[in-house]
Amino acid sequence: MTKRKAKIINLTITYVLLVFGAIFFVLPFIWLVRSALMDITQIFIMPPEWIPRPVRWSNFPEALTSVPFGRYFLNTVIIVFFVELGVLITAPMAAFAFSHLKWKGRDLWFVILLTSLMLPYAVTLIPTFLLWKSLGLVDTYFPLIIPSWFGGGMFNIFLLRQFFSTIPVELDEAAYIDGATPWQVLWKIIIPISKPALITVGIFTFMNTWNDLLGPIIYLNSPEKYTLAVGLSTFVGMYSGQWHYLMAASLVVMLPIIILFFVGQKYFIEGITLTGLKG
Amino acid sequence: MQTRWAIFLVLPAILGFFLWQVGPMIANFVISFTDWEVGSSPQFIGFSNYKELFFDDFIFKKSMGVTFYFAIGSVIASGISAFIVALLLNQQIKFKSVFRALYFLPSIIPLVASSTVWMWLFNPNFGLLNYLLGLLGLPGSEWIYGEATAIPSLILMSVWSMGQTMIIFLAGLQGIPRQLYEAVEIDGGGWWARFAHVTIPMMTPTLFFHIVMGLIGSFQAFVQPYLMTQGGPNYQTMFAVYYIYNNAFFYQRMGYASAIATILFLIILVFTLLVFGTSSRWVYYEANK
Numbered sequence: 001m002t003k004r005k006a007k008i009i010n011l012t013i014t015y016v017l018l019v020f021g022a023i024f025f026v027l028p029f030i031w032l033v034r035s036a037l038m039d040i041t042q043i044f045i046m047p048p049e050w051i052p053r054p055v056r057w058s059n060f061p062e063a064l065t066s067v068p069f070g071r072y073f074l075n076t077v078i079i080v081f082f083v084e085l086g087v088l089i090t091a092p093m094a095a096f097a098f099s100h101l102k103w104k105g106r107d108l109w110f111v112i113l114l115t116s117l118m119l120p121y122a123v124t125l126i127p128t129f130l131l132w133k134s135l136g137l138v139d140t141y142f143p144l145i146i147p148s149w150f151g152g153g154m155f156n157i158f159l160l161r162q163f164f165s166t167i168p169v170e171l172d173e174a175a176y177i178d179g180a181t182p183w184q185v186l187w188k189i190i191i192p193i194s195k196p197a198l199i200t201v202g203i204f205t206f207m208n209t210w211n212d213l214l215g216p217i218i219y220l221n222s223p224e225k226y227t228l229a230v231g232l233s234t235f236v237g238m239y240s241g242q243w244h245y246l247m248a249a250s251l252v253v254m255l256p257i258i259i260l261f262f263v264g265q266k267y268f269i270e271g272i273t274l275t276g277l278k279g
Numbered sequence: 280m281q282t283r284w285a286i287f288l289v290l291p292a293i294l295g296f297f298l299w300q301v302g303p304m305i306a307n308f309v310i311s312f313t314d315w316e317v318g319s320s321p322q323f324i325g326f327s328n329y330k331e332l333f334f335d336d337f338i339f340k341k342s343m344g345v346t347f348y349f350a351i352g353s354v355i356a357s358g359i360s361a362f363i364v365a366l367l368l369n370q371q372i373k374f375k376s377v378f379r380a381l382y383f384l385p386s387i388i389p390l391v392a393s394s395t396v397w398m399w400l401f402n403p404n405f406g407l408l409n410y411l412l413g414l415l416g417l418p419g420s421e422w423i424y425g426e427a428t429a430i431p432s433l434i435l436m437s438v439w440s441m442g443q444t445m446i447i448f449l450a451g452l453q454g455i456p457r458q459l460y461e462a463v464e465i466d467g468g469g470w471w472a473r474f475a476h477v478t479i480p481m482m483t484p485t486l487f488f489h490i491v492m493g494l495i496g497s498f499q500a501f502v503q504p505y506l507m508t509q510g511g512p513n514y515q516t517m518f519a520v521y522y523i524y525n526n527a528f529f530y531q532r533m534g535y536a537s538a539i540a541t542i543l544f545l546i547i548l549v550f551t552l553l554v555f556g557t558s559s560r561w562v563y564y565e566a567n568k
Binding site: 011021028029047116121128133211228243247253269 | 399495502
């Protein structure tokens with residue numbers, strides 16, 4: 001009896017804490033949505049009102065046309081596309097060499113490359129900028145795209161290597177007997193059965209590129225080349241105090257990520273777990 | 280044959296490592312000894328940048344202090360809250376996946392967008408947070424607009440986006456073998472014994488990972504000062520990377536900015552080594568594999 005009682009008390013405390021915490025995590029979203037749908041007078045009423053009256057859908061077209069968010073969206077999609085391409089081609093190459101091929105120095109190189117996870121980006125920022133500047137490529141998308149074609153980042157190589165290591169090498173060997181090259185083994189055998197890991201890498205790459213602010217503000221000068229993140233940050237400066245527009249624009253910028261999350265939740269969680277635990 | 284293919288396949292990654300990591304890191308160190316305005320040629324000036332940083336630049340000192348404050352505060356606060364939520368979720372409860380999704384979602388929102396939302400939540404006159412404080416009968420706060428409250432406010436915001444850490448902790452908790460808990464129960468241990476002698480030691484590798492990666496990340500916070508506070512009030516949020524950015528791209532002082540970056544790098548290195556160095560004393564690894 002006492003044990004059952006203790007269990008009930010424990011569960012009650014758990015639910016109470018979880019619900020209170022969840023309110024703290026959800027309230028900002030509710031505040032965001034209600035503000036995005038209100039007109040500027042209702043938004044400033046104190047104590048705050050929660051139901052927009054009237055629901056002002058026109059905040060969205062007004063906010064999104066006051067600066068060319070459509071253009072920014074397109075720019076961001078272009079950058080994301082080429083970054084994804086670079087990552088999804090070169091990261092599996094390295095991950096395959098680090099897991100399925102035998103060569104001298106393999107594990108040593110892997111550890112050396114792993115140290116890059118700990119290198120603060122702040123220390124590479126200025127020389128990299130000066131390099132692109134000297135090549136005359138500032139204010140183009142090259143500085144934002146090209147680095148991803150060099151192995152796609154150690155995080156991704158690590159994640160894919162973990163996955164590839166679970167695939168038996170016997171599969172490769174059978175193909176080698178039939179005269180296949182490692183290149184063919186990678187793209188025809190390993191890649192097709194690694195879809196979950198590749199989707200995870202793709203999602204993380206999408207998120208990081210979509211959310212990046214520092215890269216685009218350093219490299220892009222012309223307003224017509226801005227990404228969504230830069231566009232939103234300049235919009236915040238221009239429309240300060242116009243919270244109904246700022247919230248509408250913020251909501252639109254985060255929407256693709258939220259949709260992606262609900263579609264691919266499993267991959268988000270698996271990816272984080274995989275890198276976090278075996279790190 | 281495998282060796283030749285392997286070299287071809289890893290070549291982009293290894294080239295990239297030298298081209299985008301090692302090379303720039305060395306270059307940053309060299310540039311920090313120059314006076315370099317973009318467009319003109321660099322002048323070698325020895326340790327002048329460092330002398331100026333340490334003896335004439337009060338903003339730099341403030342910047343380092345507040346960067347520490349924020350980095351350590353947010354790693355501790357987000358770590359503890361993530362751990363508590365993970366513990367709560369690691370039970371047989373209903374709506375587990377709903378709770379997990381709710382707690383996780385804020386961590387993937389673009390920081391630009393969530394910073395904008397939080398500016399509005401923090402608004403001292405019309406923001407939600409002061410209204411809620413008022414409901415509890417508490418006085419309102421200046422939040423990010425007050426000198427004393429700016430960093431605690433940003434730490435609160437980092438707690439809101441601790442979801443990824445929570446997921447890692449949750450996976451770690453799920454990986455703890457049941458038998459260990461059962462063994463404690465057989466010895467008559469209660470929940471505290473289970474927590475202190477099984478959960479904590481088994482979780483130390485995961486905590487270790489969070490501390491290392493969390494510190495590296497939060498030492499380099501940029502979006503919050505850039506968008507929300509512009510380093511203010513009174514330089515209270517002049518985080519290191521934002522100060523580097525201002526010097527490099529606003530004042531065009533590439534050499535000076537590189538010197539700050541070098542110091543930040545050394546600080547992060549020392550901290551990482553410190554955590555690694557002490558890890559053998561508190562991180563538990565399974566039976567000497």
